[in-house]
Amino acid sequence: xxxxxxxxxxxxxxxxxxxxxxxxxxxxxxxxxxxxxxxxxxxxxxxxxxxxxxxxxxxxxxxxxxxxxxxxxxxxxxxxxxxxxxxxxxxxxxxxxxxxxxxxxxxxxxxxxxxxxxxxxxxxxxxxxxxxxxxxxxxxxxxxxxxxxxxxxxxxxxxxxxxxxxxxxxxxxxxxxxxxxxxxxxxxxxxx
Numbered sequence: 001x002x003x004x005x006x007x008x009x010x011x012x013x014x015x016x017x018x019x020x021x022x023x024x025x026x027x028x029x030x031x032x033x034x035x036x037x038x039x040x041x042x043x044x045x046x047x048x049x050x051x052x053x054x055x056x057x058x059x060x061x062x063x064x065x066x067x068x069x070x071x072x073x074x075x076x077x078x079x080x081x082x083x084x085x086x087x088x089x090x091x092x093x094x095x096x097x098x099x100x101x102x103x104x105x106x107x108x109x110x111x112x113x114x115x116x117x118x119x120x121x122x123x124x125x126x127x128x129x130x131x132x133x134x135x136x137x138x139x140x141x142x143x144x145x146x147x148x149x150x151x152x153x154x155x156x157x158x159x160x161x162x163x164x165x166x167x168x169x170x171x172x173x174x175x176x177x178x179x180x181x182x183x184x185x186x187x188x189x190x191x192x
Contacts, residue, residue: 050076052123052162059128059181063161070156076135079107079124079148081117089114109139109146124150129191130163130182137164168192 050070057063070076084092089106096104096118105117105125117125127135127150135150156162163182168191178191 048075049078050074052077054123054126057126057128057161058183059130059161059163062126063163064123064127065161066156066158069158070152072152072154074152076150076152076162077122077124078142079115079117079137079150080122081105081107081115081125082120083109083145084114084116086112086114092116107137107148109148113146115148124148127162127164128182129166129168129180130184131165131180131187132182132184133163133165134160135162135164166191 051067053065053067054062055065064077066076086108092106093104101118105121107115107117109115134153134156136153137148138151139146140149141147150162150164168178180187180189180191
């Protein structure tokens, strides 16, 4: 078990680092910091990403919406968050439960890494589930690491909500089902 200690400071404040274009959203009892994709971080030209926004959603509280028309199989946005190892995930979920966080957002990248978007992420975190999704997550190598990029599955009109198929399975030993609110004609009734 790792124990974290804090050193006492002698009335010195840490230097403030400016963080450009940061937006904070209060969501489900969490204060979430949203950061836009910076081309120097992603290694890609920002013009390749689409204009999106976070807004009220009929599916689940807040959702991700497009601010422009998008063609089929176009790159939309990269999912940004804190990288943790697969081994850290169970302890992280227990920690979140212990401090009262009921909805954490963890995205498995590969057999080694998971992106934790619970507290710090970008707008991509707000893509809701749909049984008939219009976007999909693809794993692409950026900066020497596997990254999660959302791509369109079909042409999407400006103002449409961007939705993913979460592909949740039932957890071992659990009978709890998460209801689906996508409202599509092919809705299966549950996310898992």
